Amino acid sequence: MPLPGIEAVILGVDAVAREAMLFAAIGFLIGGIDDLAVDLVFLWSRLRKSLKPAPRRAPVRDGGRLAIFVPAWDESAVIGQMLRTALARYDYADYRLYVGVYPNDPATLAVAGAVAAEDARVRIVINERPGGTTKADCLNAVWRALMRDEAVEGPVRAIVLHDAEDVVHPDELGVIAAWLADHQAVQIPVLPLPDPRSPLIAGHYLDEFAEAHAKNLAVREALGAALPFAGVGCAIDRALLGQIAEARGGLPFDESSLTEDYELGLTVAAMGGRTKLARHRDADGRLVAVRGYFPSALPAAVRQKARWMTGIALAGWDRTGWAHKGSIGEHWMRMRDRRATLAIPVLAIAYLALIAWGASLAVHLAAGSLLPEPEGAVRWLLAANGALLGWRVAMRALFTGRAYGAVEALLSIPRLFVANLVALLAARRAIAIYLPTLRGQRPVWEKTAHHFPDSEESEPA
Incomplete structure (x- = not known):
């Protein structure tokens, strides 16, 4: 029998553990059904x-002729x-590579300028602003330079976007040009x-992009x-990008956005x-794709994910809203883009529930009493979540394995916990970034350091 003084502690800890678990379980069930529905649509389309x-x-x-825009700040x-x-x-x-640099970044200017001196297909554009x-x-500065060139040389067919750390595929521009024959934009x-x-x-x-670009898109x-x-790896028809620029006062890229690429894709569809x-x-069976290294340290990954979360899930919700007269599918996909605003609190409470159940177990052991077990509907709820989690893990491993092989597929399982940790830390930072924008503060390009592969040995098939 537990001591009288500890009974209140046991009841309190059990209540916290039970309610936190129930809240998280319902949230996970909704998210799991949402993911399962996407998987079923994918299988149906295949x-x-x-x-x-x-x-x-x-x-x-x-x-x-294609113009490739490469913004470069501190990318020497x-x-x-x-x-x-x-x-x-x-x-x-x-094609021509337009590299946007800054007057107060002499290192990047020197390196890019040396390449431009060797090859006339590289055009250096120095931004008027530091x-x-x-x-x-930066992209708008390059756009202005392109228009000056077009006044002399004639219009280009399309604009392709890349980052300074991208490893391109030989067939990329050819694939893009082939699809631009009857489309206004292409994403590889x-x-x-x-x-x-x-x-x-x-x-x-690896896991997130393998699944996103093979299934979600x-x-x-x-x-x-x-x-x-x-x-990166996306191209927009020159005429359509010009129309977008006219609608925005002459500049196609929204300088007040942290995720101008995401919003540009929605704008293309809206127009x-x-x-x-x-x-x-390609002829060797390799996927025509953009490759490159992503952040390898936790702080850098958190900064990058926080920018994405702010631009898409928080500020993006304010800026893009819902598609006017959009289909159910359109509204569903936009809600998925913003589900981090709901998923992060659920995830945080789920970890709280784990801690609370651990505390509950310790208290019951100390008191010599039995830990209460889930009953009735709660047991079925947990079983459903377990099944959905198993399916989610299997799907992620499947897509990672298709892109990178069996070893990476196995690593995708523990990386689920890493992804959750990065998301939790990024959510806190995203809120700190988002709140000042509500007061009219302009966002700043908070970039991460990059490195370029020395060889192709690590490139996936």
């Missing part, structure tokens, strides 16, 4: 494509290798490179919902443009 496969579209080598460590690799790899007839501003501001997949220095922190990006496409851009998710394999 079945339809297998019954009526679309004709394969081969890359073209001459589909009009990678910009030279990125530009030289792109120039050596691209199998396309007519850095760092926003990425959109993004595949993070496995980083042996950080199998967990950097590795969790494909589901959006199947539902007819807008496809947000990844900011009637069709976006294609182009998944194409």
Whole structure:
């Protein structure tokens, strides 16, 4: 029998553990059903494509001149290798790399300028403002330079977006040009490179992008919902981007946004443009995709995820709202984009429940009493969540395995906990970033340090 003085403690701890568990379990059930519905739509769309496969579209080598925008703030460590690799790899007839730099970043200017001196296909654009501003501001400076060039040389076919650390594929521009024949925008997949220095922190990006760019974007496409851009490996028809610029006072990229790439994809759809998710394999069977290293340290990953969370789930909700007369699929996908605002509190309370159950177990052991077991509907709720979690783990491992192999597929299981930790820490930082914007403060380009691969040994198939 427990001592009289400890009974109140036992009741209190049990109550906290029970209520926290119930709240988290209901939240997990809603999220699990949402994820399962996406998986079912994906399987349905794959079945339809297998019954009526679309004709394969081969890359073209001459589909009009393409302008590739590369914003670069404090990127002296990678910009030279990125530009030289792109120039050596691209199998396309007519393109130009526009590199946006800043007057107060002489290191990046010197490295990029050295490449431009070697190859006329590289054009250096120095921003009038000192850095760092926003990425959109840098892109707008490049846009103004492009318009000056077009006044002399004529208009380009489309604008392609890249970052300074990207490893490009030789067929990328050819695939993009082929789909631009009847689409206004194209997004090719993004595949993070496995980083042996950080199998967990950097590795969790492998899992997220493998699933997002093989399944989630494909589901959006199947539902007819807008496809947000990844900011790299995406191309926009020049005429449509010009229309967007006119609607925004002359500049196509919104300088007040932390995720201008995400919003630009929604804007393309709102203006009637069709976006294609182009998944194409080259002659060797490798996926035509943008590759690159992602943050390998926890603080850098948290900063990056916080920017995404602020721009998409918090400020993005204010800025983009819901699609006017949008379909159910469109509203569903936008809600999924913003579900972090609901999922993070649920996740936090779930961890609180684990701590509370641990405390409950300790108190019951000390008192010599039995730990209460879930009963009735709660037991069924936990069983359903267990099944949905098993399915979610299997699906993530499946997509990671398809992109990176069996070892990374197995690592994707413990990386679920890493992803949750990064998300929890990023949520706190995102709120700190978001609140000042409500008072009119302009966002700042809070970038992370990058590095470029020395060889192709770590590139996935």
